[in-house]
Amino acid sequence: MWQKFRNELHGDGLEIVTVGLETAGAEACRPFIEAAAPEHPSLIDQAHRSAELFGFINIPNAVWIDESGVIVRPAETAPSPPSIERERRSPFAGIEPPEHLLAIAGEAVNIQSSPAEYEAAIRDWVAKGSDSRFALSADEVIARSQPRNADAARGQAHFELAAHLEKLGHHDDAVPHYREAHRLTPDNFSYRRQAWSLEPAGEGLDGPVTRFWQGPIPGSEDTWPYDSDWLADVRAKGAENYYEPFTP
Amino acid sequence: MITESLTISRRAFEEGTGWLLKPEGACKGDVCIPLSDQPMVASSDSDSNNDLVDLVGIAEQMGLPLVADDKNGVWALGPDSVGSRTLVTAEAPELTLPDLDGNLFSLSSLRGQKVLMVAWSPY
Numbered sequence: 001m002w003q004k005f006r007n008e009l010h011g012d013g014l015e016i017v018t019v020g021l022e023t024a025g026a027e028a029c030r031p032f033i034e035a036a037a038p039e040h041p042s043l044i045d046q047a048h049r050s051a052e053l054f055g056f057i058n059i060p061n062a063v064w065i066d067e068s069g070v071i072v073r074p075a076e077t078a079p080s081p082p083s084i085e086r087e088r089r090s091p092f093a094g095i096e097p098p099e100h101l102l103a104i105a106g107e108a109v110n111i112q113s114s115p116a117e118y119e120a121a122i123r124d125w126v127a128k129g130s131d132s133r134f135a136l137s138a139d140e141v142i143a144r145s146q147p148r149n150a151d152a153a154r155g156q157a158h159f160e161l162a163a164h165l166e167k168l169g170h171h172d173d174a175v176p177h178y179r180e181a182h183r184l185t186p187d188n189f190s191y192r193r194q195a196w197s198l199e200p201a202g203e204g205l206d207g208p209v210t211r212f213w214q215g216p217i218p219g220s221e222d223t224w225p226y227d228s229d230w231l232a233d234v235r236a237k238g239a240e241n242y243y244e245p246f247t248p
Numbered sequence: 249m250i251t252e253s254l255t256i257s258r259r260a261f262e263e264g265t266g267w268l269l270k271p272e273g274a275c276k277g278d279v280c281i282p283l284s285d286q287p288m289v290a291s292s293d294s295d296s297n298n299d300l301v302d303l304v305g306i307a308e309q310m311g312l313p314l315v316a317d318d319k320n321g322v323w324a325l326g327p328d329s330v331g332s333r334t335l336v337t338a339e340a341p342e343l344t345l346p347d348l349d350g351n352l353f354s355l356s357s358l359r360g361q362k363v364l365m366v367a368w369s370p371y
Contacts, residue, residue, distance in 0.1 A: 013361055017358070026350075161317050
């Protein structure tokens with residue numbers, strides 16, 4: 001998704017690194033990465049370590065780092081550049097979506113972001129460097145980085161334990177730690193999406209689309225191990241508030 | 249960071265947390281957390297990187313959460329909340345992760361270029 005943009009600006013000194021936050025590991029990322037055929041580094045982060053270090057709380061999020069290794073924009077919503085390909089793509093292509101997935105799609109169309117504004121900001125930074133109005137001072141970067149109190153730090157430790165146990169194949173042991181992570185980091189949506197996406201999807205589905213189910217299976221609500229799910233969370237928060245607006 | 253022992257090497261602590269143990273305390277960028285008690289439990293050889301750190305003691309002094317999974321015998325040492333923000337310095341932390349084929353890549357190898365690091369997921 002970022003490949004074309006990267007190639008256009010690579011000669012001007014920009015490199016893109018994509019990081020797949022995926023406790024399920026590389027194979028779950030493989031079809032997407034191979035389809036994108038990136039020439040830039042494309043990494044796998046099973047423990048969500050990059051999220052802990054930089055403050056990613058939803059997907060897609062990004063940080064900007066200058067030539068000397070200084071962060072000039074902390075983690076924020078990072079919509080990929082507008083493209084016809086993206087507008088035409090649907091995770092439900094080729095299937096007859098069950099009602100639950102149609103409900104998710106119905107909310108997803110109301111999610112708002114600013115891909116054109118974000119792309120223009122990156123271009124301005126690449127052209128002007130530290131003179132770009134989008135390149136923030138060190139104090140501003142720290143002040144705008146994600147809040148982290150003692151509870152949130154503990155929640156991140158629980159998530160790391162959950163991811164570790166998941167990697168070892170101990171899914172049932174991981175669930176209580178995901179739950180604690182969710183309770184202690186209420187603003188972290190990627191922790192929720194990750195855990196929800198590892199639960200079973202409705203019957204008749206196969207492949208990557210199953211990861212978007214992220215909620216109880218009708219008739220089996222009692223077995224859902226979490227206090228919320230994607231649809232419930234988005235409806236409670238409002239799809240229009242799913243991503244923070246871009247702040248120059 | 250994940251650990252199966254509550255006593256780990258200084259190198260493992262510093263790489264896992266990003267906090268360097270110096271005479272003035274645990275430091276990241278220009279920020280130092282004073283350590284009133286010596287967190288080292290022993291010096292195993294002449295290489296200070298192999299000094300051993302008492303995780304329970306240093307976690308308490310630095311306010312780092314240490315969370316256990318008793319059944320599986322593992323702990324996670326969580327991040328600091330010293331500045332109430334994720335970042336205490338604008339210096340990018342080191343990050344080393346594998347690609348699809350397991351080859352490790354370090355973010356610091358891109359010094360000299362502007363870097364846009366984007367987190368995504370298949371879900």
